[in-house]
Amino acid sequence: MQYPLTEKIGEPELFVGRHKEFRQINKWLGNIPKRLSKSRAILARRKSGKTAFVQRIFNQLWTFNGMVIPFYFDIKETKVWYPTFAIDYYRTFVSQYLSFIQRDERLAGKLLSLDQIRAYGVAHSLEILVDDVDSLKTDKERGEYDLVWKTAYSAPHRFAEQFNRRFLVILDEFQNITRFVYRDEKCEGKPDETLAGSFHYHSESKIAPMLVTGSYAGWLLSVIHQYLEAGRLKPTYFSPYLTNEEGLQVVYKYAEFYQEAITNETAVQINELCMADPFFISCVIQSDYEGKKLSTTEGVINTVNYEISDRRAEMFLNWGEYLEKTLQRINGEQQSKQMLLHLNKYADRYWTPQQLKDKLHLDLSVVEIQRILVILSEVDVIDKGTSDIQFRGLQDGTLNLVLRHRFEEEIEGFAPNFPQEFSDKIQELKAKNRSLQGKLNHYAGIVGEHLLATAFRSKKRFALSEFFQNVTDNTRLNIINVRERIKMNVASSVTSFQRDDGKEMEIDIVASSKCGREILVEVKKTQEKTSLNIVEDFQEKVEVYRKSFPEKIILSACLSLGGFRTDAAQFCETHGIATATEIKHYL
Template sequence: MQYPLAEKIGNPDLLVGRESEFKLINKWLSLIPNRMSKSKVILARRKSGKTVFIQRIFNQLWSDPKRGVIPFFFDIAESKAWYPDFAIDYYCSFASQYISFLERDEKLIRQPLTLEEIREYGLTHSNQRLVGDVDSILKNKERGFHDAMWKTATTAHHRFAALFDIRFLVILDEFQNITQYIYRDEKCEGKPDETLAGSFHSLSESKLAPMLVTGSYVGWLIQIIGKYLEAGRLKRMYMSPYLAEDDALEAVYKYAEYCQEPITNETALMINKLCMSDPFFISCVIQNDSPNKDLTTADGVVEAVNYEISDRHSEMSETWNE
């Protein structure tokens, strides 16, 4: 197993459990080569583990080319972006990850190629589609045809899949952000273009390159999907923030080990119970900065948990505030 895409959880060993979710998603992934998988949306509150879940899916697919699915991962960040720059960023990410899969070069995941480098690769490897796309994007940017640039970028995975008889999985993390942070104004002033989610209206029905979409604000995401993609185009998958009790206990021990935080068997059980088998809550308690923290005693665990849920500067409290 390789990890070309750095997972937000940190050490990959910290991802425990989720057997039922992986079983469900792996069955879905196995149907993609035969064009039988419908696009999905994963719905879960913030800090439920969905991002690391989809990052692990990417790494599993990238590590095993025999599965016949090329993964593409794109995080739509909470930062303002000018429309044509966003289109170039999207296309460069797609092309770099596609090339990295073909060449088995994980460095291209961490450091995407530029448009010029993508074009050069296309010329060197007789991939005229890459050359044509780059030429089209650059020419349309010069002419101010930004919608054409975006269309070239967003349709790339479906077009490549059809042309080369291959399959892609298009993973878009924090999809709701596309309605709030992309501006047609170069200075990113005025209102963002709230309609860009509609760019994926027909693409969400692709069986050659199905989509796996996530978002941290469930109600908002459902509203966007219903308005721009039509509700039935993405099959819903709900993810609970809680692990099975045994899996969560394993998470307690792993976080304690990797954070070099002393615990006992008794306090491990107590941490798991008080944190309700929520791995994010567990990580907050083990890593918190409460004065005189001592997780080897019952009183110390209670104090650490109380700090996380009551101190307004704790990681748990700030997440709840968001």
């Protein structure tokens, strides 16, 4: 995997999960070369991971080097003059296009000047580049800014036609095009709200379909309906939450990268209290809370509470900014806050303006309540139902916590006791599973290799018998490197990727000790007992590895969460393969 586009998430390995979303989007991407894919809009609230998702799509398509050429453009919340925006759009497109066809990663992050683009066009006999640059410069000098913009936004479609290729046009935060692009050079007055309409025709392109995102679903849908016509971009709703299993992987990843001590037990607790919200998890792991100790239940509770309630915390600051913009739209009215809090606390049903008036005893007309509810739905802090008078909360656990902290004492006269609520939730979790071990075993069946590898990294100094039984070499190890999913090529007898003439083997975990010992581990996560042929295959891998690295002392082990059949257990004992049926050690 290559990363020509620098991803906002930072270290690429921090991107975890989204398997369901990738299955859906990959099917759509696979149909682009066949002209079967309709433009899409990804709708999600802020800090939901959609930018990381579309940037990963760009890098995957770039790496794959197939028929689809990706173009990514972020429409920022920054005022910009119309022709400057147009030229920036065009330069970004061409720079990424040339990066793709030349297989030069550097060009994806380097914005070529118009002169450089023209020079490339001359040197490679690409008239389209020469003509475009000449048109952009001439039209800008003449003040023909509409023509400058037309040359820019039509470029992906025109290039697709001329070179018989397919493009994917990724426009991040598309709704911003209606608020931050100005006709006035000093960016004074009103922005050009109609600019989204430029894509009216191209949004139906099957050779250069669009994938747009928006952090304000109501706003983005309004832009699409007003300027692109309903149905031109298929809405795709993107949850801010991962599955529980994916969320747990995020906890381990962030703890590993930021070197925060956790235990398997507190990892589950962090995931539960953060509701598998990757942004929430990252805030907790990186929290500046002075008393942060994520290896204890109390430390987890206090750190999560800090991120929700302290004005200096990253979580609070991000959501505070979001809510401030919302309150500005509704003038911060007390009764508006009351409605917002109530709807998100009772998000399991729809409410009409009349029902809210009666329930909350609001001193407002039904018409005024309706007006406020429409505004709240447009800024995506509540949902609008199928009829014009139905509204409900977002069913967003993270937002609910923030709203309660912000408004509950002001509206209802008492502040929420989050530490107690979090403690009760953990106790409920323990009671539900008799102990957390039940949940840990479940997760181990999904991410067992990573759990064990992380335990190796964290414990660092140990004898293998602390994790496995029937150990033949009980030397105390000093782990200096742990790798997961190591691929081997039998024909070449070296660790490498698969060759055309070689059978590929994979070792789940390879842990290196400073003393020259290497631990090779096979992990079987199913509840079925491990059979003889599985451990025989593992032994073959061990022998190939031993021959490849004769200077190493090899220790082999097999973790089987479902146990071992009798013949498999006997084989392991005979061949010196240590065994285990659970991951005993917390981190």
